[in-house]
Amino acid sequence: MSSLKVVRDMPRTAPVCGAIFPGAGKTAVLERTLVALAAELKIAVIEGDMTTELDADRLRQYGFPVIAINTGRSCHLDSKMVAGGIHRLQHDHNPVDFDLVLVENVGNLVCPAEFEVGEHAKVALLSITEGEDKPLKYPIMFQEADCLLITKTDLAPYLEVNIEQIAANVRQMNPHVTIIPVSAKTGEGLEQWFRWVRQQVSDRAKLQPATQSLPSLKH
Ligand SMILES: Nc1nc2c(ncn2[C@@H]2O[C@H](COP(=O)(O)OP(=O)(O)OP(=O)(O)O)[C@@H](O)[C@H]2O)c(=O)[nH]1
Numbered sequence: 262m263s264s265l266k267v268v269r270d271m272p273r274t275a276p277v278c279g280a281i282f283p284g285a286g287k288t289a290v291l292e293r294t295l296v297a298l299a300a301e302l303k304i305a306v307i308e309g310d311m312t313t314e315l316d317a318d319r320l321r322q323y324g325f326p327v328i329a330i331n332t333g334r335s336c337h338l339d340s341k342m343v344a345g346g347i348h349r350l351q352h353d354h355n356p357v358d359f360d361l362v363l364v365e366n367v368g369n370l371v372c373p374a375e376f377e378v379g380e381h382a383k384v385a386l387l388s389i390t391e392g393e394d395k396p397l398k399y400p401i402m403f404q405e406a407d408c409l410l411i412t413k414t415d416l417a418p419y420l421e422v423n424i425e426q427i428a429a430n431v432r433q434m435n436p437h438v439t440i441i442p443v444s445a446k447t448g449e450g451l452e453q454w455f456r457w458v459r460q461q462v463s464d465r466a467k468l469q470p471a472t473q474s475l476p477s478l479k480h
């Protein structure tokens with residue numbers, strides 16, 4: 262079985278992959294998400310970084326399993342790495358029956374968009390500090406995303422940035438993407454993000470009822 266299929270067949274999960282720009286606020290949004298959804302969902306995190314477990318350590322304090330994957334010289338996670346992470350989850354938490362596996366990809370604006378990891382939904386994050394033109398200059402991630410979080414909206418009063426224009430540029434690339442402006446600092450927009458995550462999990466649960474074991478990884 263290919264590693265892509267292993268990830269896609271992960272029972273009752275909706276892996277979400279947030280991946281764009283170092284420092285866009287991926288880990289900050291994940292921290293908020295773990296706190297907000299702790300009571301209702303069993304969550305695991307696969308945390309990809311080129312080096313260090315700094316982000317994984319930030320997330321471990323919330324009590325959910327966090328698998329750290331160092332990609333070394335590679336600028337993105339691939340499906341084999343994520344499948345390996347899922348099997349580590351299975352080994353440490355048997356039987357695996359997670360409602361949601363969140364995957365933080367390496368912060369990078371090109372590579373993570375080009376390599377599938379088998380996620381059921383892809384979330385891109387773009388900070389308002391990056392400017393309105395980035396969706397036009399780096400279109401691939403925006404074309405691939407199911408959801409775009411426009412992050413750090415609390416900084417809007419200090420910047421000359423037009424959030425409506427960012428959203429319009431993204432829609433030009435991808436008319437179907439769900440766009441949610443958020444601030445992990447003030448909490449603005451996060452309720453809408455949590456609703457979107459819950460909806461992904463419930464849609465996925467309807468498609469694939471829970472099972473008690475994972476498919477084996479052969480490659
Ligand atoms: N003002 C403001 N700062 C934020 C917000 N979210 C994150 N930050 C700050 O932005 C910096 C990067 O946040 P992270 O959550 O580490 O970003 P990341 O995308 O996970 O970064 P990498 O994993 O290194 O690519 C930190 O200094 C955060 O405190 C926000 O909503 N508002």
Ligand SMILES: [Mg+2]
Pocket residue numbers: 287288289316365
């Ligand atoms: Mg991070």
